[in-house]
Amino acid sequence: MKLVGSKTSPYVRKVRVLLAEKGLAFEFLEESSWNADTTVPRYNPLNKVPVLVLDDGECLYDSGVITEYLDTLPGPRFIPASGVERARARRDEALGDGIADAGIAIFLERKREAVRQDPAWIARQRDKLQAALVALAGSVAAGVSMGRAQPALGDIACGCALFWLEFRLPELQWRAEHAALRSWAERLEKRPAFASTRPPA
Ligand SMILES: N[C@@H](CCC(=O)N[C@@H](CS)C(=O)NCC(=O)O)C(=O)O
Structure with a gap:
């Protein structure tokens, strides 16, 4: 999976911290939606980061949706079941x-x-x-x-x-x-x- 985002965004950092805490591998595509030549709209029509691009190309946003998905993957759990x-x-x-x-x-x-x-x-x-x-x-x-x-x-x-x-x-x-x-x-x-x-x- 690939994470699209900037190193300064607090929402992107939240996702990066969760990925690290869970020990999940990912590719980081550093992008800012504020750049004139940004590619973020290819992944999120709202032109916001973070976006998590799954291996089949499906895109997940926003950060709360991404954290909910990541928590279902292997590793320690951060969201109680119910x-x-x-x-x-x-x-x-x-x-x-x-x-x-x-x-x-x-x-x-x-x-x-x-x-x-x-x-x-x-x-x-x-x-x-x-x-x-x-x-x-x-x-x-x-x-x-x-x-x-x-x-x-x-x-x-x-x-x-x-x-x-x-x-x-x-x-x-x-x-x-x-x-x-x-x-x-x-x-x-x-x-x-x-x-x-x-x-x-
Ligand atoms: N609620 C969104 C907020 C995402 C967001 O606003 N990201 C900022 C970067 S810090 C952004 O991409 N802003 C571009 C814009 O608002 O046009 C989330 O949690 O993912």
């Missing part, structure tokens, strides 16, 4: 993806020329981020579905989102503001699956 435990794992993944969505919305808005930026829109996304960081810190500290020694899907998704925030919106300082997140992040980033998928400087 019930509220399964819903919790998917919810925690949605929290991570939502943090990435809000961060990317700010990042893209700030790329517009200053007079065209909407401060109210940026503030709305920032409110989501602040509330999500508080919720994540609480979940990690409680250790019910995240924050345990063996990372769950939510740890992977939220970890990738927070490391992306640090990379693109470093002024957020989530490590300084949430001690629970600092120690949790330090544990995650020591794992080979995270260390080997750091975005390029």
Whole structure:
């Protein structure tokens, strides 16, 4: 199978970390949907990454669909089979993806020329981020579905989102503001699956 995506995308990193944690082999086709000559629309009509291309050419997107599929393949399981435990794992993944969505919305808005930026829109996304960081810190500290020694899907998704925030919106300082997140992040980033998928400087 082939993964299409960029090394800076938090959603792509989530998939790469899961592939590494499960020990699954894949080919990485490095592509950004923002390049003028991008080939991503060949794989996803929405021109977004990640896309997982199966051996018969079928394409899977978005990242939540890909993680659900990968979890059915051999290796350790990251999504419980059923019930509220399964819903919790998917919810925690949605929290991570939502943090990435809000961060990317700010990042893209700030790329517009200053007079065209909407401060109210940026503030709305920032409110989501602040509330999500508080919720994540609480979940990690409680250790019910995240924050345990063996990372769950939510740890992977939220970890990738927070490391992306640090990379693109470093002024957020989530490590300084949430001690629970600092120690949790330090544990995650020591794992080979995270260390080997750091975005390029
Ligand atoms: N919900 C999607 C989000 C994917 C996404 O927005 N990827 C970004 C890269 S970080 C992208 O390709 N953006 C291009 C665009 O929005 O046109 C997922 O989880 O896969």
